[in-house]
Amino acid sequence: MGGGGFMMEPENPLLDxxxxxxxxxxxxxDRPRICLIPTASADDAGLVxxxxxxxxxPRAEPRVLRLFQRSDADxxxxxxxxxxxxxxxxNTANMFAIWRVHxxxxxxxxxxxxxxxxxxxxxxxICWFDACTTDSFGPVLQPLFGGLGILRGSLSPHYxxxxxxRPLFQGLVADGTLPPxxxxxxxxxxxxxxxxxxxxxxxxxxxxxxxxxPSRSGGxxxxxxxARYLG
Numbered sequence: 001m002g003g004g005g006f007m008m009e010p011e012n013p014l015l016d017x018x019x020x021x022x023x024x025x026x027x028x029x030d031r032p033r034i035c036l037i038p039t040a041s042a043d044d045a046g047l048v049x050x051x052x053x054x055x056x057x058p059r060a061e062p063r064v065l066r067l068f069q070r071s072d073a074d075x076x077x078x079x080x081x082x083x084x085x086x087x088x089x090x091n092t093a094n095m096f097a098i099w100r101v102h103x104x105x106x107x108x109x110x111x112x113x114x115x116x117x118x119x120x121x122x123x124x125x126i127c128w129f130d131a132c133t134t135d136s137f138g139p140v141l142q143p144l145f146g147g148l149g150i151l152r153g154s155l156s157p158h159y160x161x162x163x164x165x166r167p168l169f170q171g172l173v174a175d176g177t178l179p180p181x182x183x184x185x186x187x188x189x190x191x192x193x194x195x196x197x198x199x200x201x202x203x204x205x206x207x208x209x210x211x212x213x214p215s216r217s218g219g220x221x222x223x224x225x226x227a228r229y230l231g
Contacts, residue, residue, distance in 0.1 A: 001121035002157040002184025004203050006054050007047060007089055008121065013054065014203035014230040015189055019119045020060055023084035026117055032083035035063040039098050040090030040123040043068040047088060067098055076107050084117035087124030089157075093136035095123055096146050105148055112150050122157045125190075129155045131178050133169055141168050143177055151195060154181030159210065161186045170220035173212050180213040188227060200227040 005015045023032035036051045038044060043066045055062040065078055065085075072078050079085060085108070087095075099105045108127075112118055118128060126132040127147055131154040134144040141164045156169035165183070172178040182190060187204035190197055200209045211223045 001119070001125055001187075001189040002159055002207075002209065003089075003122055003161065003186030004189075004207075005121045006050055008186060009203060010050065012187075012203050015121075015187070015201070016054060018189070018201055018230055019084060019086060019117070020055070022119075023060070023117045026115060027083035029083060031057055031059070031061050033061045033063060033081065034084045034086055035065055035079065035082040036086050036088065037065050037104075037120075037124075038088045038090075039067050039104075040092060040095040041088045042090065042094075044088075044090075051086070065104075067102055067104070070102070075102065075104055076110070079104075079107050079111045080114060080116065082111070082116055084119060085111065087118075087120030087127055089120075089122030089124055091136045092123040092126050092132065092134045093144060095127065096144075109148060109150060118150070125157055125184065126155050129153055129181065131181075132156065133165065133172065133178075141165065143172055151192060152179070154178040156181070156183045156212075157186075159183035159185050160208070170212060170222065174214050174218060174220040176214065180211070183210040183212050183222070185209065197225075200225045202227050202229050203231070205229050205231070 128150045129147045130149050131145045133141045133156050185207040187207035188202045188209045191199045209225045213221050215221045
């Protein structure tokens with residue numbers, strides 16, 4: 001998700017419902033196990049509480065994996081025991097560093113390979129790719145590398161809602177600083193099966209996602225992707 005979900009659109013559950021449906025379809029459980037990873041938000045208590053309310057039974061079986069006050073000795077058993085993980089937005093650079101210290105980056109790669117549904121917004125969308133643009137270092141966006149690399153290329157969230165995002169991302173892709181990738185609006189989400197993009201879904205009729213690639217003329221080519229509104 002470029003943005004949206006309960007973290008940004010608490011009154012609009014369409015993208016969150018989609019995560020539940022994917023987890024239910026993959027697991028065969030009426031109440032799928034969904035684990036929140038709120039590291040990028042510094043394990044924000046208010047967001048954790050909102051997640052637990054929204055995904056409470058009978059909708060799902062919520063679980064929270066905290067790393068700031070860690071209480072789980074075996075992260076692997078926690079994550080691989082889930083039907084889906086849901087990564088919150090926040091400071092992407094800090095999240096990557098903390099994940100590596102705890103070994104969660106390798107656990108998440110293993111869980112993806114095992115078929116656990118991976119979801120998230122903003123930092124929680126960036127993390128699956130190789131690289132991104134980020135405001136982790138202050139108000140001026142910068143390129144950031146070191147993502148999980150499950151999905152190849154780069155991603156820019158909040159693509160249509162924050163003025164720096166689109167021109168910077170296009171420029172960085174055009175000059176080769178970032179590999180080709182995707183710009184994703186708030187309220188839009190890329191859906192991958194394995195590493196294949198199968199569709200774009202949205203919680204807003206106007207939200208879009210774009211493929212961004214360098215052009216032979218030295219600029220960038222932005223291609224709007226077909227989108228399915230979930231409402």
